[in-house]
Amino acid sequence: MSLSFRHLTSTRQLSRADTDAILKHAYEMEGVVKNPKQDERLKGKVLAALFYEPSTRTRLSFETAMLRLGGSVITADGFQFSSLYKGETIEDTMMMVGQYADIIAMRHPEQGSADRAITVCPVPFINAGDGPGQHPTQALLDLLTIQKERGKIDGLHIAMVGDLRFGRTVHSLTYLLGLFNNLRFTLVSPKELKMPEKVTSFMKEKGMQFEETTDFAAALDCDVAYMTRIQQERFTDRSEYERLKLVYVLRADQLKGKNVTILHPLPRVGEIETDVDALPNAAYFRQAKNGLLMRMAVIDLMVGG
Amino acid sequence: MSLSFRHLTSTRQLSRADTDAILKHAYEMEGVVKNPKQDERLKGKVLAALFYEPSTRTRLSFETAMLRLGGSVITADGFQFSSLYKGETIEDTMMMVGQYADIIAMRHPEQGSADRAITVCPVPFINAGDGPGQHPTQALLDLLTIQKERGKIDGLHIAMVGDLRFGRTVHSLTYLLGLFNNLRFTLVSPKELKMPEKVTSFMKEKGMQFEETTDFAAALDCDVAYMTRIQQERFTDRSEYERLKLVYVLRADQLKGKNVTILHPLPRVGEIETDVDALPNAAYFRQAKNGLLMRMAVIDLMVGG
């Protein structure tokens, strides 16, 4: 299996064939996790996790993925305290770290930093989030979770809920779902946090059906409800935030008799009550596990072979 | 060998059988350290070291233990700078990291955090210190050191010296020593820093003999003297601190002709002069090595097999 790209910076670069290959490979990774002593396919390879902006959960997920493939990891987290951040360009850092490592995963607060990195990066590069820009492995693990939970992707009815305006994950996932067929979307958000025109244009262009609503209940009649955080820092009016954050909160009683699969990129900060966790609908912790499998798949396809 | 528990949060949960099994296993770990290429028993397993509160020495000890067993490590240290600390509950963090790792060691500033963690943690969990609460592997390594230095535990005369009021390590160790027989204790501390009633009640209940004194010299006629730091932050009156910190200082000349074994959880900040280091009585650096062996034993028993 081979991919059409050397560096992974955005879901927009993925073809359907790439996506199918990655999904298939992610399923195979379960066998590697279960028999770690038999399969050290990336033994002797080194991943550099460069997190200019701390994101502990994403970093741990990438690192575990590499370790479970038999590889090793070098890490720089919270670069603000480090010499790397003082004056050196991203390009020079890539040239330097690319002498040490076989693959680089980078998180950076500035949109476009990943595109700058790959102009020179001498080894395969994964964008692990560039500010408000892209975070392709998140969208891929969301996709994997949908497929594992529902058995398919084509033809599903998917709700996206919460902050659709600033939520990077829902944008990336929507672009990725553009590769699939006969999907319907219900976009549930406060008026202030509607899906941006850039994304809805894309959906129209691709012939993806969608309706927009402020009614949270509509999400629960879909096959999948993708929940997101409503972040306080998006509001200038704090009372408006306090009002809205209470509207989009899922409780177990709302799921009685519902078949909807609940996804959430985590961390949650109140959007899903803990009484939901025990229900079969709750897929968000399995989603975290899928993140591990997906990152194993992506790293292995990009650096192995 | 199997333990009576899945998660290790406190020395109070340990039975005598558990403790004996762990001590025995710790002795066996010396062979693993000496022949690392022959024994990679935890190859393919991942330890997550989650240090919400930095404690570099404890973290390095846990990490080395896992590495010397052939396993791998993921680490988050100094969570105050990280996304993990922002709003997410300990329970959700356990659910998430438990998808990646095979065992979790957690340090956290709040007492009771370990008990919250194990309500949901999907993999074996070790409390690596929860504020003023418990730190069971520290007590176990102290116990191992006593046994290795004195050849036995039953029947020993043990002095505890310094800050017995706030010193977490002396409390945990006392509870653990409650599993053994015919011990005598000499509790040496300033009046302001006496062993709390909670612990002395436990000792009375278990029939553990003890005397309390302010006289430092009394400690040096015991089999073991467990020294602790007197921490400045415990005092509102700085001059009182300055006076007391000079009272409980061990010098080499005081050990002339003495058979007492000196323990200290480290770091020391003046309680033991460096001229003591070269004496056979000084066991505190061997104690650090025993910490490695003990953590290897605990991790292996909890996750291996």
Place this chain on the structure above:
Amino acid sequence: MSLSFRHLTSTRQLSRADTDAILKHAYEMEGVVKNPKQDERLKGKVLAALFYEPSTRTRLSFETAMLRLGGSVITADGFQFSSLYKGETIEDTMMMVGQYADIIAMRHPEQGSADRAITVCPVPFINAGDGPGQHPTQALLDLLTIQKERGKIDGLHIAMVGDLRFGRTVHSLTYLLGLFNNLRFTLVSPKELKMPEKVTSFMKEKGMQFEETTDFAAALDCDVAYMTRIQQERFTDRSEYERLKLVYVLRADQLKGKNVTILHPLPRVGEIETDVDALPNAAYFRQAKNGLLMRMAVIDLMVGG
């Protein structure tokens, strides 16, 4: 092959035989990097990277070196946030970490800290930079780069450019080059940042020819030009800094028809324009790769076998 020393704190301790052995071993490390699965010579060994002062690039280089030899790494970076830094002496930290690890690499802001460390360190120790003091593996990798780029060291004409007064790397390298024969030096710096008398005395004593100049162009007619940063913090007068930092800047057009090899310890902050990077003269990223090979060689010779 065996070295004449147990701990590496300064280039001044290296004999010509040591240096030749290390260079030879560094060449052999390329084979290890290329066939990592066949050669895990340090499997089961642990490197402790103790960076009291953050220096991410040096830390990642040491860590990768150990990992590519098949060993493992424990790390403490940015000790200011950690318990290790609170009150404990360097000596006690060495005694403690020396119970865990097989070799220690330490970076510390205070000159002389490495010399204190080795008075007690129970395992081999590498000075990874002690403030304005020494950083011997940097000088060794510079030497390796010169040899690889020019095919020899004896008889070369070497320019050192920029801040020769405070630049630790040029001092260490000069001492190391004192072991070789028939070298000529051109020392190019602003008057305020001339090579210190301590170093020029050494050169005279060793019979190393040198001339001092402020003329940047002189550097480009040498075999090797070792460029360094001019750091703002060295100047009390900011306008003087602004004037000088523009004087010593290398552009591609200046290298037309020149055979000079350009070295730089990185990071650069403007001393070398990026249009130089594509020229064959530009050796500074290969130099970073040589840093990995050199640290592999040093670690392997010090801890392996």
